Amino acid sequence: MSGIIWAILSAISFGIFQTINRKAGIHVNVYYHTFFLMTISTFFMVLSTIIIEDIKHLVLLLTWQGIFYFAIAGMIHFVVGWTLLTVSQKQIGASRTSALVGTAPLFATLIGYLMFNEILSFITLVGIISIVVGVYLITKNKD
Numbered sequence: 001m002s003g004i005i006w007a008i009l010s011a012i013s014f015g016i017f018q019t020i021n022r023k024a025g026i027h028v029n030v031y032y033h034t035f036f037l038m039t040i041s042t043f044f045m046v047l048s049t050i051i052i053e054d055i056k057h058l059v060l061l062l063t064w065q066g067i068f069y070f071a072i073a074g075m076i077h078f079v080v081g082w083t084l085l086t087v088s089q090k091q092i093g094a095s096r097t098s099a100l101v102g103t104a105p106l107f108a109t110l111i112g113y114l115m116f117n118e119i120l121s122f123i124t125l126v127g128i129i130s131i132v133v134g135v136y137l138i139t140k141n142k143d
Contacts (some may be wrong), residue, residue, distance in 0.1 A: 015098060022094040025086050034083045041078075099138045106132050 025033040049055065088097040105128045112118040120128075 018089065018094040018098045021086065022089040022097075025090065030083060030086045030090065033086050034079070037082060037086075038078055096139065099135050102131055103135050 021037070024037075028036075049058070085097060085101070088100065109118075109120060109125075109128055
């Protein structure tokens, strides 16, 4: 299956997640909500890894530097990102939150350039600018 199809399936999954996540967290403290979400996700990820992958190969591939980077990425994405996502969903709803999360390519482009000196093509930059303009238009109309 092509990377494009995987990305589209990921986007569909994330859209479904946004809606269900908001419904699940309506009457729950944001921090408890994130804790339960991460606990349940961890359980299913460990279970699926045990079923699908050979764990001894995973252990052989890990380095201390890799573990460090995974830990930092996990804290930023799951602890900070999911907590702030839940706060946003409670305040402005799942659809607006999802639209604002759509600005991720802008930040990824800036960080990618600063950390890895990645330079994107002109057409890709036009696409990212279009996303940011679209997010602005969606959030400008608050009705």
